[in-house]
Amino acid sequence: MPQLTINGKVCDFEQGQSILEVALANEEAIPHYCWHESLSVVANCRICLGEVWAPNPRNEGKLEAWPKLVPTCQTPCSEGMVVHTDSPKAIGNQKSVMEYLLINHPVDCPVCDQAGECHLQDYAYQYGRAESRFLEAKIKAPKKDIGEHVLLYSDRCIMCTRCVRFTQEITGTGELIVDGRGATEQIDVFPGMGLDNELSANVVDLCPVGALLDKDFLFKKRVWFLTKTPSIDGLTASGDNLTIEHAEGSVHRFKPRPNPAINRFWITDEVRYGWKFVHSEDRINMPSVAGMDPWEDEQANEAWMTALTTAAETLRGKKVGVVLSPMLPTEEAFRIAEAAQALGQEVVFGLGPVPMHGEDKTFKDGFVLRAEKAPNARGVRAAVGTLGDVHEWDQFLQAVDGCEALLVTGNYPSAWCEGDALTKLTGKPMVCVDTLHSPLTEAATVVLPGATWMEKSGCFTNATGTVQAFERAIKPVDFAKCEGWIAEQLLAESHGNTAEVFHACAVRERLADAGLSQFSNVVVPEAHRAVESDMTTVEI
Ligand code: SF4
Ligand code: FES
Known part of the structure; x- marks a missing residue:
């Protein structure tokens, strides 16, 4: 099997796989926003860029550095390639992208439902700068009610376009668009339309930041208080895999659990909100x-x-x-x-x-x-x-x-x-x-x-x-x-x-x-175990 090296780890790959796919399959973390397994590759967020060295057949197969950083989500692996996303050049890019994404972001994590499961928050901590150098006034973007179940906080959006591609490639309903250009571009629905399809709330799960929020869950519970139990759709014959998120004996929300053979990454809105009778x-x-x-x-x-x-x-x-x-x-x-x-x-x-x-x-x-x-x-x-x-x-x-x-x-x-x-x-x-x-x-x-x-x-x-x-x-x-x-x-x-x-x-x-x-041999899904914090709690 052909091999490449990612951040010092030798990994097998199959022809056609991207560097990011192989890295994730080998538990080698590379930050990414716009890439999602189920969607087309657009390589627009630029945070996954890596420094690549590859054998040059015109120079006796010697390893040579490619002139620019390349998006690992879009670049196919090749035999003998050596990739660094932890080199000074790649780290410099990660810091620049994070600084750019946060320029107009309100940084309102204390009141954001996504806090605790936000890739922007996580990556800012792992790859970002400690302090902002931006002193100018931020562009303020509106909040929009875009559908029966979903709110859009445009000011938190990083324009990864996952949500737009979802409505184009998964549901085929195409309600969402990118409107405008440059610093003023925003996600929107077509005028007079709403986000109105049976899978609409999946865009909330797809959104890597707190821009798309579930109206039903809005301000109900901080996510770190939720226990996650893997379960199955108990309302329809789909058998869709899902996670029941609950706290203190009360169910708070359902999330889809990936299963390529059954529901891929999605659940219907009917199933997502169908649990309410448990506390009726x-x-x-x-x-x-x-x-x-x-x-x-x-x-x-x-x-x-x-x-x-x-x-x-x-x-x-x-x-x-x-x-x-x-x-x-x-x-x-x-x-x-x-x-x-x-x-x-x-x-x-x-x-x-x-x-x-x-x-x-x-x-x-x-x-x-x-x-x-x-x-x-x-x-x-x-x-x-x-x-x-x-x-x-x-x-x-x-x-x-x-x-x-x-x-x-x-x-x-x-x-x-x-x-x-x-x-x-x-x-x-x-x-x-x-x-x-x-x-x-x-x-x-x-x-x-x-x-x-x-x-x-x-x-x-x-x-x-x-x-x-x-x-x-x-x-x-x-x-x-x-x-x-x-x-x-x-x-x-x-x-x-x-x-x-x-x-x-x-x-x-x-x-x-x-x-x-x-x-016989029916597999019971393994329950989520909360990761023990390595922080010491100090009484003050
Ligand atoms: S709303 Fe979320 S999913 Fe859609 S483009 Fe913005 S950040 Fe991406
Ligand atoms: S994940 Fe590669 S460019 Fe966005």
Whole structure:
């Protein structure tokens, strides 16, 4: 394999790779703003310039210095090349670029949402000058409301054009442009247009500085207080990889997690902002039993014991219709189904409704927005299918008439059972495990508060059949419990023994042993570990 040397490190490369790509792949840091793996190369920010020496074939292959610094993001590697981005010349360029970028920048880090994850801030510290030499008045650029989710603080923009290229090359919608020339050029939307596409908020993640900001997150939390848990889209069948960023038991935002095979670098706005129901005022936070007074917070243990015993009694020895929600992780749906089988005399399994909104939409770069608005219909069908037939929703509603009791799981982000379906399900003794209050929970005999996917671990099977695991980001709110735990309690009620601890990975192993090989060796993404500060805190 051909090799080159970057800052003294010998690196292998493939033909066509740029110096910057090879450096990053070999953990050799080179500062860069305008370059992004998913976008075309424009080499306009100039901070990545390096000093290059290369063998000259016309001089017996002797190493010769190239006359100028070259952009490492745009220069392909060649055999025997020696690159320095830590030489006096390259460092001089980095300092000059940083000084230039900060000339008109307001340096308002204390009030900027990007502080703590800003490349301008980081590079100013690593590559910049300690003090500004600019004494003249700065050019003031306006703040602009450019779309439903995004604000543009033009005065912080470094004109890397990542956002413009995103709308041209990824979404193909082209809402953003560079307006003007020279020191007065600005990013803008076409007159009369807004940044209006289903992936619009990805420009906030792409922006290396604090110029493009998420309205939803604006001034909500300093980013260094956030814990990042890798997770999976729990709202649609995309299986998009994302990170749940949370603090003190509250979710604050979602960010995309790169996965070249599934979502590349993006998530839809629908998924990015779809988590709000986890902290909704409509969350069911305490079990309830029809005809009994509501329990107070301090009676939570008693409430759960009574509700679980009543739930078991409601189902015991009956022909039970079981609604298994496609919002549930595979492992929990499987254990709930087993609990129903253990308690009931006979069971009829049905998959809850799988909402479809229009058709799949494919963007210019191949990213697919899924019409199917449930994360795990395939996983639930496959896992529970090992226990018995799983009816689709319409078939189940036909079969439900013959059932004597119901065990229903919901977990949808909004009301999901209405009209004829609601009429069909109500009127029978019903144990309902759900997250949001609804007419269905009003009609249930026993209501058990379930947990959203952010509050538990498990795996989903997406629209292309890929099984992906996720870990719990936050604890279930108030007195809610994950469906896996509820299933173990119901199984214990059935067997008259102590409940086992629910382990999603143990259930996956059982499914793999039952012949579902897709559940063997499912990789659980590694959680982000905060880097320990090497600074000493001094009491003053
Ligand atoms: S707004 Fe951000 S992403 Fe767009 S050009 Fe400016 S710095 Fe780059
Ligand atoms: S990253 Fe190379 S010029 Fe911008």
